Amino acid sequence: MDDQQIDLASVALDIGKRLASQSEASGTVKEAEKPLQTHEPKPTDTNTNTNTKGKGKVLMWPLEVAVQPTELSRCGLIRLLPKTRRRIVKNELVEHRSDIKLFFTGEELNVQDETVWLAVLRLCRGKPLGERVQFTFPQLLSELRMTDTGGKKGSRRLILARLERLSIAHIKVELNRKNSKSLITTGLMKFGIEEETGKMYVRLDPDGAILFDNLAYQNWEIRLSLKSDIAVRMLDYICGHQAGKPHSQKVENLRLWFGYAGRTDKFRTAALAALKELQAAGVVREAGGDKVALRWIRN
Incomplete structure (x- = not known):
């Protein structure tokens, strides 16, 4: 922006x-x-x-x-x-x-x-x-x-x-x-x-x-190569947690912590795309989620 x-x-x-x-x-x-x-x-x-x-x-x-x-x-x-x-x-x-x-x-x-x-x-x-x-x-x-x-x-x-x-x-x-x-x-x-x-x-x-x-x-x-701001914020949050262990977080919590002012469903769609971007960059694996929470394992 x-x-x-x-x-x-x-x-x-x-x-x-x-x-x-x-x-x-x-x-x-x-x-x-x-x-x-x-x-x-x-x-x-x-x-x-x-x-x-x-x-x-x-x-x-x-x-x-x-x-x-x-x-x-x-x-x-x-x-x-x-x-x-x-x-x-x-x-x-x-x-x-x-x-x-x-x-x-x-x-x-x-x-x-x-x-x-x-x-x-x-x-x-x-x-x-x-x-x-x-x-x-x-x-x-x-x-x-x-x-x-x-x-x-x-x-x-x-x-x-x-x-x-x-x-x-x-x-x-x-x-x-x-x-x-x-x-x-x-x-x-x-x-x-x-x-x-x-x-x-x-x-x-x-x-x-x-x-x-x-x-x-x-x-x-990797940070400098990311295309979306939400992928960068996901990188921030994910890298503050232990590698090799499954992690999950509620979509609404992430929306609030990232300062996203739009609707939760739009944030979830963007956040899932960001997780896929981070998976392609080798930051996480087994990335996904549903309407309630997102899940991943940090590499």
Whole structure:
């Protein structure tokens, strides 16, 4: 879906004004299943750091994958947005599973925004959380398999708009893990760029360090090759669960967690097609479902 054209010089002021006028909304979905342990590939790099106390935690994973905090893949933070104006929300409780409760402030995020965030995480691999990580805009484009084009609808303007949305996003998260419950407030990232040279930096918020203790891994090239946004969101959710075991989920739950505003029957049809796309890509096997639930086994 197309991104809106955003005036980067005035977006923060505009959002601040609109946030003040937004009312709070909430939603929740209860789920009986217990969260499964994420299947993690064996790292190919031995440079790891077990420090989880905020700034200084080193992010490390195999080169061929993208990662994201598992709990964030199980809620409505990333939405399948219609081709209309995005909402600006303040402290809105998004649809969620029983193991996470998340309140979001900012401009709604879609799949393309998430892909840029995962590309940024890949560029921060091996760096301490909270440190300014320097690279160039062409390097970010390379991660996204894109070329630098100008104009109002060019890749540069679109990616900068996505970075802007990610940088103003703020979340309050209540985590429910095995024997502990936690409450944190954090952003996703900050960034800066020199327009003429393309030199830039990003800084991941160290206040969210606990989220990176539980990561979901997905093949980066497969993600970039998927044709539909719903297939990408299915990939997010599926990769947050254990491989080799049958898994099922109610269609209505997935519709809510993915932020799909249309009818459930239309979502089910699209979700089944997405599962077939993921099966063809080698992500799952024995994929299918009925009117109530979808089923698959993660490879």
